[in-house]
Amino acid sequence: MQDYEVSGVDQSDDPLVHFALFSDCDPVTFQDAVKDQKWQKAMDEEIAAIEKNHTWELTDLPKGQKSIRMDVKSAFLHGDLQEQVYVDQPLGYVQQGNVKKILIVCLYVDDIIYTGNNSAMFDDFKQSMMIEFEMFDLGLMHYFLGIEVAQTSAGIFISQKKYVREMLDKFQMANCNSVTTPVEHGFKLIKDHEGRKVDNTLYKQIVGSLMYLTTTRPDIMHAVSLISRYMENPTQLHLLAAKRIFRYLVGTINFGILYRKEGNFGLLGFTDSDYAGDPDDRRSTSGYVFMMGSCVVSWSSKKQQIVTLSITEAEFVAAASCACQAIWLRRLLEELHYHQQGPTPVYCDSSSEIKLSKNPVLHGRSKHIDVRYHFLRDLTKDETIDLIYCRSEDHVADILTKPLKLAIFVKLQRLLGVCSMENTI
Structure with missing residues (x-):
């Protein structure tokens, strides 16, 4: 060597x-x-x-x-650090935009509530407002526009207990006997041309008061939607239907919506319809529910504007309405920098509806469906939404389309996140 x-x-x-x-x-x-x-x-x-x-x-x-x-x-990294350590993001993995500060302000006359994701921004906003205007800091929100808010370790509970009591007193229903559902199972409300007329103004006041209560009570949404169809010529039959809702509220004054802290906060929806449920014009009722985590964030119960010729068509029309709301909610969440990953799941109990939204071969059998509802196919193809089959007994939107038996009503009410304040403790 x-x-x-x-x-x-x-x-x-x-x-x-x-x-x-x-x-x-x-x-x-x-x-x-x-x-x-x-x-x-x-x-x-x-x-x-x-x-x-x-x-x-x-x-x-x-x-x-x-x-x-x-x-x-x-x-x-399995130990707990007692000190605060600030570390630069690794090269190549710097996340842009995820730390944007958000401040949401709601103003009604002289009342202001605000929320966001940065406590320092809260302090700056509060100080700037106090410099410009004479105002008081009332701390965490407890009451706003008739909505009561309780922030506990379990989550945030919203209700309208005080509003319900005042409404029952106003319409002299505070001492009536309670019932377990807002609408009797199988009940059909009709125009009742031969029935005894009631005070039109009083009936409209009842409907309007109950409509505002649906802000925190999705369990009465279908019942209120039902009685609101007869405000022009109400009769004793319609007034009794409205009073039954009051009787239901007597036994559920403390009910509201609990938004729990844990859970998957991805957006998901449910859509359903009650085919030809209106005896007067045979139009169907559309209903949808959107949830984040374990609680409802958006809901609707509305009679369709057209007469559908099949159950599949009625379900398809309801799904299209639900899809419009899904697009709006996704855009709203994007404005709040909470982007949804992948398509929004939308659950329905009609396999034909799912096939119709995905299979263009069936077009020849569905020409009677208005063309404007076919945009649902494009949303499915573009993976904006994803229609998924769900059993009827687990379908949350059922509570918004038809009167239900007590056991099913209570089950779906619980799935919506509607409960009493005592159950949150």
Whole structure:
């Protein structure tokens, strides 16, 4: 063996000489690592593990604080840190836009409520408003426009107990006997041309008062929608139907909606219809529900504007209306920087409806359906929504389209998140 020496070359200022020692080792810089698919995959997995374990949260760097850049291995992140440590985001994985500050302000005459995702912004907004106007800070919201809010460890509970009591007193129904459902199972309300007329103004006041209550009581939405169809010529039959809703409220004054803290907060919907449910004009009723987490955030019960010729058509019309609301809600959530991943699931109990929205071959059998409802196919194709089959007994939107038996009504009421305040403790 002989040793060989390279002479005549000045190596002191050439950095490549030092890196030559690592030519067969791990990449030294990020730029080198991203060129290798193996290392790119390893970095992706590392970041995914960090996000899964909620190792850090994005925030603005406070004044007076310094950030550090470090190589964090998830294997050493199972201990609890007592100190606050600010770390720069890794190269190549800097998330833009996820830390945008949001402040939502609601103003009604001289009452203001606000919410958002940054406590410092709350303080700045509050101070700026107090400088400009004479006002008082009442703390966390407890009451606003007739809606009572209770913020507990279980979540946020909204109700209208005080409003219900005042309404019952106003219409002299506070001492009536209670019933378990707002509409009797199988009951059909008709125009009743031969019935005894009642005070038109009084009836409209009742309907209007009950309509505002549906803000926190989706369980009476269908019943209120039903009696609202007869405001022009109400009779004693219609007034008795309205009074039954009051009797139901007597036994459920403390009910409201509980928005729990835990759960999957992705948007999902339910759509249903009651085919030819109106005896007078044989129009169907559309109903939809949208939920985030374990509670309802949007709901509707409305008679369709056309006469449908089949159950499939009625369901398809209802699904199209539901899809419009899904698009609006998705856009609203995007404005709040809460982007939905993938299509919004929409559950229905009609397999024919699902086939019709996905299979253009059936077009020849569905020409009687108005063309404007066929945009549902495009939404399905574009993966904006995804129609999924759901059993009727688990279909939440059923409570918004027809009178139900007590057991089913109570079950769907619970699935909506409607309960009494006592059940939240």
